[in-house]
Each structure stands twice: as C-alpha cells, then as structure tokens.
Amino acid sequence: MIDTTTPFTVRFARLPRRGLLLGLSASRVACIAIAALVLIPAMFVASTLGAIATAPIWGALVALAFVRRGGRPAIEALPTAAHFGLRRASGQTKWRARPAKPRPAGTLALPGDAAAMRFLVDEKSGTAVLHEPHAQSLTVAAVVSHPAYVLLAPEEQARRVHGWGRALAGLAHRGTGTRVQVLEISLPDAGRGITGWWDTHGVKSRDQWAVREYEALMKTAAPAASTHRTLVAISLDLRAARTHIRQSGRGLAGAVACLRQEMTSFEASLRAADLRLVSWLGEADLAATLRQAYEPGFDKERFVPCRLESAGPMAVDEEWDHLRHDNAHSAVLWISEWPRIDAPPFFLHALVFQPGIRKTISITAEPVPADEAIREIRKAKVEYATEAAQKARIGALADLSDSVEASDVLDRERALIAGHADIRFTGLIAVTAATGADLEAAVAEVSRAAIQSGCETRRLYGQQARAFVAAALPLARKVN
Known part of the structure; x- marks a missing residue:
C-alpha cells in the first residue's frame, strides 16, 4: 500500500x-x-x-x-x-562523410568509435537492432508517450514512480545486464500548431472576454513553446546474458530472440507504470532520429525512405569544449551532482521545460549485480574506515561530508539487504544551437535551470564527440 x-x-x-x-x-x-x-x-x-x-x-x-x-x-x-x-x-578530431565511397552493408555512418556499430532488422517485429561488437551489446529504441506528470494527483504520482521503479528493478533482477537509456528531446517550436488550430476551429468573436484572453495568451506563450519527444533505448549485454541466449538459440539469432523477450517484458512493465510504448523504432524512424540529432533542420518527410547506412552527419569538427556538426554547434554537460535534499519526483521540471533551447536530456541506468554491489559496498566501508583512522592519527578534523557519504553507503547496503536492485545511473545534457555564440548563451541558461532543479552540471572537456553520441543518440551506450 x-x-x-x-x-x-x-x-x-x-x-x-x-x-x-x-x-x-x-x-x-x-x-x-x-x-x-x-x-x-x-x-x-x-x-x-x-x-x-x-x-x-x-x-x-x-x-x-x-x-x-x-x-x-x-x-x-x-x-x-x-x-x-x-x-x-x-x-x-575531424570527420567527413564520403558519399562517393559506399560503406559496407549493415554498418552505421557515425564518427568515432560508434562507426564500429552494425545493424540488422528483426524480421518478426520490424525493429532496427544495433549491434556493437566491441561492447558485445544489442540495442533497440522505442517512442514512449506519457501524460503530464505534474498535473496528476500526489497519490497517482507516487503510484507511477513505484511502477517505473519496478520496471527498472525487473531489468536488474533478470540478470541479463540490460541497460536503459531515457532521452527527453526538447525542440523549440514557434507554436504554429496551437495558432493554426485556433485559426481553423477557434471562435472569432472579439467581443467575448475569453476569446480576447486566449488570443493574448497565445501571443505571449506560443513563440516560446517547445515540442517534446521521449525515447527509451534498452541494451542487452551479450556476455551477461549468454546463458539466456543459449536457451533461445546460439549466435546472433539467439541473441535477437533473447532481446525480443526483454522487449516484451519491458513493454509490459511500462504499462504497469501507465507509460504507453508507441512503437519500437524501425530502420527509417531510427535513421531519421540519428540524422536529426546532427542536422536540426532535417525533415524526414523529404527523405523517404531513410536508411541507416547514410544516417550519420556529413561533417564533424570536435573542439576542446564543443562540437561542430553539419549546420549546428553542440556542447555536452554532465550532471555531476543530483539533489542532496528531499525533492519531489518532478524536480527536473525547470530543466525539461525550459523554452527556446534545443536540448536532449539523457539518463542512462545500468543495473549492478547484487554480488558486485556488495563487493563495492564492502570496499567503500573499508576505505572510509581507513581514511577516518588516518585523519585521527595525524590529528586532522573529520569533515561532515565524510560521515554523510558513509551514511549513504549504509543506506545503499540496507536497500540491497531488503531486496531492492542497485542501479548505477548517469545524466548527460546535449545542448545544440545554430552558432557558437548562441550555444554559449544556451549552455549558460541550461546551467541556471539545472541549479533551479537542485542539480550541478559540469561541461565535459576533451571528449565532446564521444559524449555527444552517448547523450544525443538512442544507443544506450555505456558511459564511463
């Protein structure tokens, strides 16, 4: 209850x-x-x-x-x-596409180490499956729809949070090493959908007070509107799931069959959390998603059908603190600190609904096996005890932060003993703008919005290309 x-x-x-x-x-x-x-x-x-x-x-x-x-x-x-x-x-640090030199069939046209990824289309579901040989993983992505969480009653909010927690715990307890990535993509919108509907179906009588107020509201709010899209990607660890793969059949076909089972279970757990899985992304939809990340003005309706072999950028230049790709500039921020005080589940509201900025918020959750989590906790307890003894030996004062961190480790151990799953998660924010000056302004605004949400962000230096692939693309890659 x-x-x-x-x-x-x-x-x-x-x-x-x-x-x-x-x-x-x-x-x-x-x-x-x-x-x-x-x-x-x-x-x-x-x-x-x-x-x-x-x-x-x-x-x-x-x-x-x-x-x-x-x-x-x-x-x-x-x-x-x-x-x-x-x-x-x-x-x-510079990458250029070569249209005159076709890529091998089944490969992705992505820069950096992501170029090693392969893809195939599951014949039974029509889903595009990404295979990363070096990391030994299979990844699929889906579009998820959900109601306005903030507008729900408190008990309904709590029920949905518990449902999502059970979904993550289910992935952790199955022992397949399935990693989950949630991407919230926010795109600036001029509000033409709202104003267009009003022009077609709205009441034109200016004598009514409600009509005047609604039109005034549209003039103020519509230009700052944003379009939001939520994607969820799950990645199956082939090494951790080798036992399950053998039961489903050997080789890549058995791995895809095992992944299909994970997809079915995950979809059922989403329904329990009142989240609706609209569809798993096929080749055309996934290719359009990858292309739009590198080229914000890309219109998939003009390029039908989209192919994954050509879904990458045309040009990428990586700088120390940002990335230039096609017709845009991007920078990736790492959420280095989450709220350290009690916060409501919608604490990211100010960051997610910040208007006028193109950004992608990516949260990657990776389940930790129970035995590995216990070893990490024991190691941490020994390190804290050793450090406390060293400080006492030299007469150094103990910091309150040390006791807080040690208390967090004990809370984590109690949760494991109670049967909860241990999950390691990472938050990244990819900010995109048309020019370098606009990018710096957008990064400053996102950093302020993160502070309002109780989070601290840190710009990643010297690794922007790899971080952008992890933050802006639904690949559920492992983040180090």
Missing part, C-alpha cells in the same frame, strides 16, 4: 570523493610525493637557494595537484588533455 499522507520525495547520495590518502587521489598523492622528493634534498644541499632553484619543478607538481581545471584537479584532467592532443595531432 502506497502511503499518500506525506509528500512523496526522493534524495540522491553524494558523489563519492574518496581517495588514496586523506581524500586525495593516487595521482595527486604521487605529485605531492615527487614534489617533496625534489624540494627536501634541494633544501638540505643548498638551503633556500636550492628551494628557489628547484621551484619550477616542485611548484609545477604542487599546482598540478591542487589547481582545478574544469572542476577537476589539473593532474586528473591531464590524461584527457593528452589524449585529445594526440587525437587532434593525428586528425581524429
């Missing part, structure tokens, strides 16, 4: 900030240790002059350990920067 006497709220755990020593990561500890190995002998040999002479070395190491770039210590961002520099030097 769902308790509706008190407001239904959710609270997220803090992002763990454990380290090797006193909250410092191994790379930061190494920098400090090397700096000490340089400074201390120099002071013993040449006193102050030795410290001054070696200052560029130990000073740079200390700066790498404590100076932050992009929300992270510089030493932790250094591998990403080095990798981006190598890719730029080798020309891997």
Whole structure:
C-alpha cells in the first residue's frame, strides 16, 4: 500500500570523493610525493637557494595537484588533455562523410568509435537492432508517450514512480545486464500548431472576454513553446546474458530472440507504470532520429525512405569544449551532482521545460549485480574506515561530508539487504544551437535551470564527440 499522507520525495547520495590518502587521489598523492622528493634534498644541499632553484619543478607538481581545471584537479584532467592532443595531432578530431565511397552493408555512418556499430532488422517485429561488437551489446529504441506528470494527483504520482521503479528493478533482477537509456528531446517550436488550430476551429468573436484572453495568451506563450519527444533505448549485454541466449538459440539469432523477450517484458512493465510504448523504432524512424540529432533542420518527410547506412552527419569538427556538426554547434554537460535534499519526483521540471533551447536530456541506468554491489559496498566501508583512522592519527578534523557519504553507503547496503536492485545511473545534457555564440548563451541558461532543479552540471572537456553520441543518440551506450 502506497502511503499518500506525506509528500512523496526522493534524495540522491553524494558523489563519492574518496581517495588514496586523506581524500586525495593516487595521482595527486604521487605529485605531492615527487614534489617533496625534489624540494627536501634541494633544501638540505643548498638551503633556500636550492628551494628557489628547484621551484619550477616542485611548484609545477604542487599546482598540478591542487589547481582545478574544469572542476577537476589539473593532474586528473591531464590524461584527457593528452589524449585529445594526440587525437587532434593525428586528425581524429575531424570527420567527413564520403558519399562517393559506399560503406559496407549493415554498418552505421557515425564518427568515432560508434562507426564500429552494425545493424540488422528483426524480421518478426520490424525493429532496427544495433549491434556493437566491441561492447558485445544489442540495442533497440522505442517512442514512449506519457501524460503530464505534474498535473496528476500526489497519490497517482507516487503510484507511477513505484511502477517505473519496478520496471527498472525487473531489468536488474533478470540478470541479463540490460541497460536503459531515457532521452527527453526538447525542440523549440514557434507554436504554429496551437495558432493554426485556433485559426481553423477557434471562435472569432472579439467581443467575448475569453476569446480576447486566449488570443493574448497565445501571443505571449506560443513563440516560446517547445515540442517534446521521449525515447527509451534498452541494451542487452551479450556476455551477461549468454546463458539466456543459449536457451533461445546460439549466435546472433539467439541473441535477437533473447532481446525480443526483454522487449516484451519491458513493454509490459511500462504499462504497469501507465507509460504507453508507441512503437519500437524501425530502420527509417531510427535513421531519421540519428540524422536529426546532427542536422536540426532535417525533415524526414523529404527523405523517404531513410536508411541507416547514410544516417550519420556529413561533417564533424570536435573542439576542446564543443562540437561542430553539419549546420549546428553542440556542447555536452554532465550532471555531476543530483539533489542532496528531499525533492519531489518532478524536480527536473525547470530543466525539461525550459523554452527556446534545443536540448536532449539523457539518463542512462545500468543495473549492478547484487554480488558486485556488495563487493563495492564492502570496499567503500573499508576505505572510509581507513581514511577516518588516518585523519585521527595525524590529528586532522573529520569533515561532515565524510560521515554523510558513509551514511549513504549504509543506506545503499540496507536497500540491497531488503531486496531492492542497485542501479548505477548517469545524466548527460546535449545542448545544440545554430552558432557558437548562441550555444554559449544556451549552455549558460541550461546551467541556471539545472541549479533551479537542485542539480550541478559540469561541461565535459576533451571528449565532446564521444559524449555527444552517448547523450544525443538512442544507443544506450555505456558511459564511463
């Protein structure tokens, strides 16, 4: 029985900030240790002059350990920067389509490591199935419709939240490693649908007060309207589901049959949460979805039928903090912190319904096997106890954040013991605009809307191309 006497709220755990020593990561500890190995002998040999002479070395190491770039210590961002520099030097940050050179049949025309993906069409359901050989996964996507959640009664909201939770828990308990990605695509709309309907069916009498008020409301609100589309992608882990695949038949055909069972079960669980699965995406619909992500002005009605072999972008240039593709610019933000206080389930309302900005909010949920989750919890408890002992030994004051994080770990353990599933989730926001200046303005507005929702966002640097594929495309890729 769902308790509706008190407001239904959710609270997220803090992002763990454990380290090797006193909250410092191994790379930061190494920098400090090397700096000490340089400074201390120099002071013993040449006193102050030795410290001054070696200052560029130990000073740079200390700066790498404590100076932050992009929300992270510089030493932790250094591998990403080095990798981006190598890719730029080798020309891997620029991608161009080659229409004169046809791609092999069954492959996708996507940049980066997504180019290794293959596709096939399930003969029984007509659904386009994406196969990623390196990650050993099969992925399908569907269009989902849902009512206006905020307008529902509190008890109905709580019931639907529990229904969605049961849907995720069902995927976790089946042991197939099925990953779920929810994409909320928001497109700016001039409101022509609203005004067009009014022009055709509306009452034209200006003498009525209701007519005047409605027309005034349309003039104010229609230009800032947005069109929303919700997609759900599920990805079957072929390694975790090998036992189920053997029961359905070996090889790729058996994997597709196993995935079909997952699709049926997931659709039933969505109905239990009062979500309607409109249709699984076939080749034409999935190709149009991929193309529209890279080219905002793409009209699938003009290009029928759409083919997955040519559904990628024509040109992509990856920069340090943004991505330029076809006729648009995009940037990807990572939701680094979720609300740490009790918040209603619709806490993302301000972010989702922010008008005038083209964006895609992607939340990827990956079930964690119970035995692996227990091992992670035990490791975390040992690390917290070790860090507390180290601080007590040197006389350092314990932070309240440490006790909060340790309490979150205990709450996670209690939930597992009670039979709940453990799920690892990641939130990304892909923001798209026509020009670079418009993109920066849109990113600033999205960051403010995230703060209103109780979230903190961090722009991803040096990995925008890979992040865009994970955030804007319904591929349910694993996010590291």
